Amino acid sequence: MISLLPRTFALLLVFFSVLGPKSVAAADRPNVVIIYADDLGYGDLSCYGHPTIATPRLDRMAQEGQRWTDFYSAASVCTPSRAALLTGRLPIRSGMCAEEPRVLTTQSPTGLPHSEITLAEALKDVGYATMCIGKWHLGRPVDYLPRSQGFDEYFGLPYSNDMGWIRHPEKYPGLDPKADYYAGPLIRDVTVLEPATDQRLLTKRYTAEALDFIRRHKDRPFFLYLAHTMPHVPLFRSEKFAGHSRRGLYGDVVEELDDGAGQILDLLRELHLDRKTLVVFSSDNGPWMIFHEKGGSAGLLCGEKGGTFEGGMREPALFWWPGTIKPGVVRGMGSTMDLFTTCIKLCGAKLPADRQIDGVDLSPALFGTGDSPRDTMFYYRGKKLYAVRHGRYKAHFFTRQAYGKKALTEYEHHPPLLFDLGADPAEKFNVAAQHPDVLAKIETIAAEHKRGVIPVENQLEKGFPPERIPKVKTIQVEH
Ligand code: MG
Numbered sequence: 061m062i063s064l065l066p067r068t069f070a071l072l073l074v075f076f077s078v079l080g081p082k083s084v085a086a087a088d089r090p091n092v093v094i095i096y097a098d099d100l101g102y103g104d105l106s107c108y109g110h111p112t113i114a115t116p117r118l119d120r121m122a123q124e125g126q127r128w129t130d131f132y133s134a135a136s137v138c139t140p141s142r143a144a145l146l147t148g149r150l151p152i153r154s155g156m157c158a159e160e161p162r163v164l165t166t167q168s169p170t171g172l173p174h175s176e177i178t179l180a181e182a183l184k185d186v187g188y189a190t191m192c193i194g195k196w197h198l199g200r201p202v203d204y205l206p207r208s209q210g211f212d213e214y215f216g217l218p219y220s221n222d223m224g225w226i227r228h229p230e231k232y233p234g235l236d237p238k239a240d241y242y243a244g245p246l247i248r249d250v251t252v253l254e255p256a257t258d259q260r261l262l263t264k265r266y267t268a269e270a271l272d273f274i275r276r277h278k279d280r281p282f283f284l285y286l287a288h289t290m291p292h293v294p295l296f297r298s299e300k301f302a303g304h305s306r307r308g309l310y311g312d313v314v315e316e317l318d319d320g321a322g323q324i325l326d327l328l329r330e331l332h333l334d335r336k337t338l339v340v341f342s343s344d345n346g347p348w349m350i351f352h353e354k355g356g357s358a359g360l361l362c363g364e365k366g367g368t369f370e371g372g373m374r375e376p377a378l379f380w381w382p383g384t385i386k387p388g389v390v391r392g393m394g395s396t397m398d399l400f401t402t403c404i405k406l407c408g409a410k411l412p413a414d415r416q417i418d419g420v421d422l423s424p425a426l427f428g429t430g431d432s433p434r435d436t437m438f439y440y441r442g443k444k445l446y447a448v449r450h451g452r453y454k455a456h457f458f459t460r461q462a463y464g465k466k467a468l469t470e471y472e473h474h475p476p477l478l479f480d481l482g483a484d485p486a487e488k489f490n491v492a493a494q495h496p497d498v499l500a501k502i503e504t505i506a507a508e509h510k511r512g513v514i515p516v517e518n519q520l521e522k523g524f525p526p527e528r529i530p531k532v533k534t535i536q537v538e539h
Pocket of ligand 1: 098099137138292344345
C-alpha cells in the first residue's frame with residue numbers, strides 16, 4: 061500500500077499537469093479562420109456600398125459580426141502585405157519589400173526569412189492544427205513554402221495567378237483570361253499536383269479544401285489561412301458563376317468568393333463551432349485599376365493597388381464570432397498586422413518579445429469594451445515611407461502614380477500634403493496650411509518611426525538584375 065502511494069501521486073501529477081490544465085485551456089481557445097481576398101477593393105462588397113455586386117453571405121457575416129470602416133493592409137501589393145499579416149510586422153522589418161521587384165518573382169531564390177515568427181508558428185506552439193490554402197507568395201523554393209513557416213498543410217498556388225503565363229500570341233494576357241494561357245502550379249504540401257492548373261476551378265477547390273480541413277479538425281483548435289487567388293487578374297470563376305453578377309466577370313468572381321465564405325460559416329454552425337471560431341475576412345491590397353473593368357473598385361477612396369492613397373491599402377474587413385464579438389460598425393483604425401497580435405492573445409499563444417511587433421490587440425473594439433488601440437498607420441512604397449496617418453489626419457510626404465510610365469516620377473511635398481480623412485476620406489482637399497500643429501506632430505511620429513527601423517537584408521532584391529531596377533526621378537513640389 062505504501063509503495064503504491066508515490067505511483068498514484070505521480071499518476072495524478074501527470075494527469076493534472078499534462079491532461080488537466082492543457083484540456084481546460086484548449087477548451088477556451090477559439091479556432092481562427094482568416095479569409096483573405098487578392099486585390100479586392102474597398103468598394104467591392106455590397107455591404108461596403110457596391111451597387112451591382114451582390115455579396116449576401118458576407119453582408120450577413122457583417123451584420124452578425126463587425127464591419128470595419130478604417131482597416132488597413134500593411135502594403136499596397138501582394139508579397140509585403142502577406143508578410144505583414146503573418147508576422148504582425150511592417151514588411152520593412154523583414155526585408156520583404158522593395159522598389160523593384162515589388163513582389164517575389166517566380167525566380168526569387170528565397171522568401172520570408174525563417175527567423176520571422178508567423179502566426180501559424182505561434183499557434184502551432186500551443187497545439188493548433190494549421191493549414192494554408194491558396195495564394196502564398198512568400199517564397200517558391202520548397203523550403204520557403206507554408207510547410208516551412210508553421211503550416212501543417214498547404215494547398216494552393218505559390219504566387220500570383222498571372223505569373224508563368226504561356227502560349228499567348230503577343231503580350232501579357234491579363235485582359236484575355238483563357239485558362240490555357242496560364243501555367244500556375246497547384247501544390248499540395250511540397251509537391252506539384254498540377255503544373256498548369258485550371259484556374260476556373262480554384263475558388264471552388266479552395267473552398268472544398270477549407271471545409272474538409274474544418275471537418276477533420278472539429279475536435280481541436282485550428283487555424284485556417286484561406287488566401288484566395290481571386291479576384292486578382294486574370295479573372296476566373298467556375299461554370300456555376302458564369303453570368304451570375306450584374307457587374308460582369310469581376311462580379312462573378314467576387315460572388316463566388318462570397319458563396320465560399322458562406323459555405324464556411326454554414327459548416328461552422330452545423331458543427332456547433334460558430335461560438336468558438338473567430339472568422340475574419342479582408343483583402344491584401346486595393347483594386348488593380350489598370351485593368352479597367354477587370355479590376356475592382358476602391359469605392360469613394362482615391363487611389364488603387366500599388367499606391368499609398370487610401371484606395372491602395374484601406375480594405376474591407378469583417379469580423380465574426382457569434383456570442384463574443386459585439387455586432388456593429390467599427391470606425392476605429394485597424395490593420396492586418398493586428399490580426400497577429402489579437403489572435404496570439406485570444407489563443408493563449410506567445411507574443412514574440414525579442415523583436416518589434418507592429419500589430420496591436422484589437423480585443424477591446426471586438427468585444428465592445430473599448431476603442432481600437434491603433435491610432436497610427438504607416439504607408440510604405442517599397443522601402444520608403446510615403447505617408448503617415450495619425451488619428452483622422454494623413455500626411456503624404458511623397459506621392460506617385462501606382463503603375464505605368466508616370467510611376468517613374470515621385471513628388472516630394474513641401475510641406476507635406478495633409479488630408480482630414482474624417483471629413484475627406486477621398487483625399488481631395490489639402491488642409492496643411494490650416495493645421496501646422498497636426499503636420500508637425502505627424503512629422504515627429506514619422507521621424508521617430510524611421511529611427512526605430514533596423515536595416516535588414518532585402519529578400520525581394522535577391523537574384524533580381526540590378527539593371528532592371530528603374531531609375532525614379534524625384535520632383536520637389538512647394539505648396
Ligand atoms: Mg494582391
